[in-house]
Amino acid sequence: MTAVVAGPTGAPQAAELPRRSSAGGSGLLRALRGNRKAMVGAVLLLIFAVLAAFPQLFTSVKDPSAHAFDLMLPPSSEHWLGTTAFGQDIYAQLIYGTRESLIIAIVVGGLATVISVLIGVSAAYLGGVSDGVLSAITDVFLVVPTFPLIIVIAAYAGKGNLTVMIVVLVITGWSYGARQLRAQALSLRNRDFLESARVRGERRSYIIVREVLPTMTSLILATFLGGAVYAVLTAAGLQFIGLGDPGSLSWGTMLHWAQANSALNTGQPLWVVAPGLCVALLGASFALLNYAFDEISNPALRPVRRPRGRRARS
């Protein structure tokens, strides 16, 4: 996923983008509405959010973990996606599994972004030795393959705890964002508007919170979205190999049990395809929004609608 956000990110200019003059929230929201990829991503995310919030509205099954039905039923009007080898309704499990995946994505994305901002922006602003040390730490975290490390940690720490998983994902997921944020903060450092704030005699904390961070909004959002994609995919992978809570309701755990019962070879492809598709769609919704933010913050990347002359460089 990281590669998706790796596009060159210019200074964010979200507010001045849209040509549209229709009313509708802040500039960022309007920019989102004008971008097809962003719309698709946002609609997908909204659907998942509703499923996560009110799962009981979409299925009549009260306890999707209970072994309540006949085993291995094919899809029917009663069980839209059939039942598992344990007699659970696959459709109901999918609906109820949304919540855990979404929570992991948002919590990990959010916490990792906070760390990225703290480390990236302070590295850029402190400069000198502190910058050297913080950047080296960031690069080490970036390069060391985290997934085997997570597996080793999970093997020692004991598996099955949602908190442990979130903590581990946050620790291993912040470095990419920190590096990008540092680069952008460095490029902002000598801009006139910050110089004038310094001349006005503003405190450093004021400058960072009120002047620097707002200009970086778009990249910070991109960091959050990238972190969310990372969390969705990595958590699903960990649950799949059995390092999650085997009793929890989540897509990764469903895939784990499907694999453990060799669902592919026993004629139950839906048990594998459906939860994986949900992971993919949730990941894609974050990735699409992320890519759209790249286009919004860097107009050069946007799709060309009509042939134009070569853009003059500013």
Add this chain to the structure above:
Amino acid sequence: MRYLTHRLGFFVLTLWAAVTVNFFIPRLMPGDPASAMMARFHGRLNPAAIHAMQVAFGVDNTQGVWSQYVTYLRNTVTGNFGTSLTYFPKTVGSQISQALPWTLGLIGVATVLAFLGGTLVGTVAGWRRGGKIDSIVPPVFVVTSALPYFWVGMVLILVFSVWTNGALPNDGAYDINLTPSFSWPFISDVFRHALLPAMTILLTSIGGWILTMRNNMVTVLAEDYVRMGRAKGLSDRKIMYQYAARNAMLPNLAGFAMSLGFVVAGAILVEYVFNYPGLGYMLLNAVNNLDYPLMQALFLMITLAVLIAVLLCDFLTAWLDPRARSGS
């Protein structure tokens, strides 16, 4: 030269950090895995196995942490990882050297192919801005780059193996009825077995390279030196590959180094799904069997492989970019 010494220094620093993390993880965890292991295998562990765990954990309590650390470093540098508990009495080193070629062959080749192919498609898409390729490429590959590796592998198994009644094998690296040799039947069988896992890695990782390369191309094409090339009347081909792509590749190379960790994660899961006898599959087996010496050595090996790949990227960058060579 300064650039390369700098990168070599980073290589050593990162390797040291990984080795040290590997040393402290068992010590920071609640409980004591070493004594838990001793209890689990009570009466069945022979002295060599106990020694293996002492090498892995440095549980020799007569020593202080510092001298344990020094012993551990010496053992690691000399490649003495002790004895594997799962494959007792074979050494961890011999097990790893069996698995390594499979991983390098499958993951290495698939990753390099994905990078080269992705860079090429991205170059073309970025060059023909708004063309046919460019209108399809971004949305499609944003989605494919968010697919979970292991799930793509399972879907490929379903389509090409289960539904076709086993047209393509989905289990292991070669048919166990064949004896490994340099004969045509064996080599073609290895190739057939590698096809689906390699496709999985290719399909899921190529999107990232395409998108970054396309975006880099778009940015680079607006540069003055590209217009200069046009003004000089250079051919489109020359501008595209030697002016634009060469420069646009630089951030992509850095991105390659950074995304390797993600590819490794996917590769571990792919090996697991296909029972492919590489390092990742062995790592998961070691975890399931609580084979701590093997597990920790595998983590170090995977890290070493990734770091060497990153170093190769740095050398490539230095070769492509005179600015990095002169160290400005």
